[in-house]
Amino acid sequence: MSKVNASLPGGPRSPGPGEGHCIICMDDIVEKRTLEKCMHSFCASCISEVFKVKPACPICNTFYGAYVGMQPQNGSMEVTRNWERLPGFESCGTIVIDYRFPAGIQEAGHPNPGRRYAGTSRRAFLPANTEGERVLRLLRRAFDQRLLFTVGTSATTGLSNVITWNDVHHKTNMQGGPQCFGYPDPGYLLRVQDELRSKGVTEDVVSKPVDRES
The missing domain is CATH 3.30.390.130 (Enolase-like; domain 1)
Incomplete structure (x- = not known):
């Protein structure tokens, strides 16, 4: 059964950050991972994918390690x-x-x-x-x-x-x-x-x- 849209009258309120809701996949958190500095929580697989691109919390931009980009190395x-x-x-x-x-x-x-x-x-x-x-x-x-x-x-x-x-x-x-x-x-x-x-x-x-x- 599909989830009821939280915006519909009488529908359940979609939980916010910190209430079992992952803002990356916009669904319930699966295998919760809480970041140690800012204490924001996400699905473990979701935040792992985000960190491959930029090692920072997608809510508050707190960094977890150095961000290394794709600038050519021979400059x-x-x-x-x-x-x-x-x-x-x-x-x-x-x-x-x-x-x-x-x-x-x-x-x-x-x-x-x-x-x-x-x-x-x-x-x-x-x-x-x-x-x-x-x-x-x-x-x-x-x-x-x-x-x-x-x-x-x-x-x-x-x-x-x-x-x-x-x-x-x-x-x-x-x-x-x-x-x-x-x-x-x-x-x-x-x-x-x-x-x-x-x-x-x-x-x-x-x-x-x-x-x-x-």
């Missing part, structure tokens, strides 16, 4: 500094980040494993102040955890099998404001830290070794 991240001023940060110089990736072969987890992807290089800018240095540390950690780039289809060119940004926004121009991916943009440094936090990259994990098997 580099180089940092230099100069005394040019970014609009809105005239009291300090500029941090220049150069990312470089040669062409390579897609791995399991990429859209077309075994096919080649094109190489690329990207340059980004941060203010060389306390907050900018903090963001740089976080970006370095995210790069080491393979979280800043992935292989897919470019949103700007429509080309497939290319290296693309992976939901952590960078300032690729020094000027022009947000519409040109540049400065001034007073809220950018806070926003990018929120984006990194959503991937489990925070100041308290920066000093820990990267577990690339997670």
Whole structure:
């Protein structure tokens, strides 16, 4: 017999999180697993599948281990500094980040494993102040955890099998404001830290070794 829809008059109320209901499969919990930090519960098989993609609670985003992404492994991240001023940060110089990736072969987890992807290089800018240095540390950690780039289809060119940004926004121009991916943009440094936090990259994990098997 099928379950009665909880929205129908007189139907039973569907239990919420923590009441025997798994928000992943939207059904009763089978072989309950409760996460030790946040105490949210799910079907053991459901949360195991979620953790294969991202080791974080799907309710509160508490992380359980390092999140390692699908960024190509053969890239580099180089940092230099100069005394040019970014609009809105005239009291300090500029941090220049150069990312470089040669062409390579897609791995399991990429859209077309075994096919080649094109190489690329990207340059980004941060203010060389306390907050900018903090963001740089976080970006370095995210790069080491393979979280800043992935292989897919470019949103700007429509080309497939290319290296693309992976939901952590960078300032690729020094000027022009947000519409040109540049400065001034007073809220950018806070926003990018929120984006990194959503991937489990925070100041308290920066000093820990990267577990690339997670």
